[in-house]
Amino acid sequence: MALLEVNNIRKNFGKTKVLSDISFSLEEGEAISIIGSSGSGKTTLLRCLNFLEHPDGGMIRVRDEILFDGDDSRRLSDEEIRKRRLHFGLVFQNFNLFPQYTAIDNVMLAPRLAAKNSGQNRDGEIRKQAEELLVEMGLEDRMNNYPGQLSGGQQQRVAIARALALHPDILCFDEPTSALDPELTGEVLRVIRELAENHTTMIIVTHEMTFARDVADRVIFMDDGVIVEQGDAKQVIDHPREERTKQFLASYQTNG
Amino acid sequence: MFLEVTLALLGGFLSTLKLFALTLVIALPLGLIISFGSMSRIPVIRKPVKFIIWVIRGTPLMLQLILIFFGPGVIFGHQLWGGDAGGRFIAALVAFSINYACYFSEIYRGGIQSVPVGQYEAGKVLGMKNGEIFRKIVLLQVIKRIVPPMSNEIITLVKDTSLARVIAVYEIIWDSQKFIKTDGIIWPLFYTGVYYLVFNGILTLLFNYIEKKLSYFE
Numbered sequence: 001m002a003l004l005e006v007n008n009i010r011k012n013f014g015k016t017k018v019l020s021d022i023s024f025s026l027e028e029g030e031a032i033s034i035i036g037s038s039g040s041g042k043t044t045l046l047r048c049l050n051f052l053e054h055p056d057g058g059m060i061r062v063r064d065e066i067l068f069d070g071d072d073s074r075r076l077s078d079e080e081i082r083k084r085r086l087h088f089g090l091v092f093q094n095f096n097l098f099p100q101y102t103a104i105d106n107v108m109l110a111p112r113l114a115a116k117n118s119g120q121n122r123d124g125e126i127r128k129q130a131e132e133l134l135v136e137m138g139l140e141d142r143m144n145n146y147p148g149q150l151s152g153g154q155q156q157r158v159a160i161a162r163a164l165a166l167h168p169d170i171l172c173f174d175e176p177t178s179a180l181d182p183e184l185t186g187e188v189l190r191v192i193r194e195l196a197e198n199h200t201t202m203i204i205v206t207h208e209m210t211f212a213r214d215v216a217d218r219v220i221f222m223d224d225g226v227i228v229e230q231g232d233a234k235q236v237i238d239h240p241r242e243e244r245t246k247q248f249l250a251s252y253q254t255n256g
Numbered sequence: 257m258f259l260e261v262t263l264a265l266l267g268g269f270l271s272t273l274k275l276f277a278l279t280l281v282i283a284l285p286l287g288l289i290i291s292f293g294s295m296s297r298i299p300v301i302r303k304p305v306k307f308i309i310w311v312i313r314g315t316p317l318m319l320q321l322i323l324i325f326f327g328p329g330v331i332f333g334h335q336l337w338g339g340d341a342g343g344r345f346i347a348a349l350v351a352f353s354i355n356y357a358c359y360f361s362e363i364y365r366g367g368i369q370s371v372p373v374g375q376y377e378a379g380k381v382l383g384m385k386n387g388e389i390f391r392k393i394v395l396l397q398v399i400k401r402i403v404p405p406m407s408n409e410i411i412t413l414v415k416d417t418s419l420a421r422v423i424a425v426y427e428i429i430w431d432s433q434k435f436i437k438t439d440g441i442i443w444p445l446f447y448t449g450v451y452y453l454v455f456n457g458i459l460t461l462l463f464n465y466i467e468k469k470l471s472y473f474e
Contacts, residue, residue, distance in 0.1 A: 096378035110382035
């Protein structure tokens with residue numbers, strides 16, 4: 001059974017169809033890239049998985065737990081939504097670090113609150129984990145810096161550590177390098193590549209085609225709210241079957 | 257004479273400070289409640305609140321003082337506040353609190369709305385509860401943003417307390433004018449400026465300190 005199964009997810013904003021009948025699945029340890037032009041619905045799809053948007057229909061399942069069922073009209077409570085979204089982590093395009101906390105405090109905040117809510121004292125353990133994650137991100141000498149003192153690439157790596165600290169089943173990236181200067185994208189992509197090599201289950205929305213081909217196991221190409229093509233990463237990017245995929249990838253080559 | 261005037265004015269200034277401090281104690285939390293009302297998604301809450309803010313900010317505080325003190329007597333035919341000093345003080349406190357709460361509410365609203373949506377979303381995807389997001393993420397960012405405008409309003413409030421004399425509330429300027437009548441000297445009136453200046457100087461230092469304390473993040 002696949003780790004994640006997404007079935008016929010639909011989402012409209014008013015009369016605009018943003019997502020129609022999105023279906024795909026993801027195996028444990030697999031990395032999937034979603035590509036497509038701006039406005040194709042990639043970000044909305046990630047936001048639906050993370051319960052930042054409420055789909056209008058369809059089904060989302062992780063392991064044997066149905067997280068969202070469009071046929072179930074019962075309104076989920078804040079608490080239920082909160083629990084369900086913990087299956088997913090999300091790394092934002094513009095990092096969204098908390099400016100008043102140092103790098104390590106950004107990583108520790110949510111685990112600490114979670115421990116406090118369950119009446120446990122795991123402070124030492126949480127700190128140790130946060131340090132390890134930041135070392136893994138190559139930020140051992142930046143732990144006590146505030147986000148304002150870090151470069152965009154460093155901030156994004158803190159954001160990745162912060163998401164990993166909650167051990168999500170699936171880590172989602174929403175164009176993680178789009179807000180970065182070109183010379184800073186490399187360091188973030190390298191970290192994501194390492195996560196892929198360690199078989200972190202990931203969904204990566206990206207405009208970096210070479211990266212998608214090399215790092216992802218599979219690629220989904222979206223256009224106008226539908227999945228046009230999905231398959232093996234190298235096959236989709238090097239030898240697309242659909243005409244629209246070919247056009248999209250061709251525009252990438254000509255634009256550099 | 258100088259010492260005598262200084263001590264007499266000090267008494268008036270303490271009354272000024274009392275009005276100032278009590279207004280803050282009421283208006284700071286009341287303003288937060290009003291700001292939530294003005295941001296409410298429910299029109300029957302939001303619209304009347306916005307209307308009240310418009311009226312209060314759109315008319316002179318002096319007029320509001322007079323209306324709140326004399327209004328009940330004129331409209332209902334009996335004096336609500338009582339004519340003694342205590343009653344007049346309460347009426348002035350009510351007028352100041354409502355007026356300043358409306359101004360504060362707009363500052364709070366600006367501060368709360370200036371925190372990017374991404375901060376709330378980051379908290380949500382980390383599984384934080386709404387209350388935790390407000391207390392642990394949003395609140396300090398709001399405070400940092402509202403310190404400069406709030407310090408402006410609070411300093412204005414110190415000086416605005418002098419308006420209370422229109423309904424004969426004892427305060428420092430009122431106090432100083434007794435010297436004009438009884439001793440025929442006017443300098444005590446000018447001297448009151450020193451009290452305001454010194455007190456506002458202390459407040460300015462305090463706000464600068466808070467601003468500096470919060471300057472460690474952007």
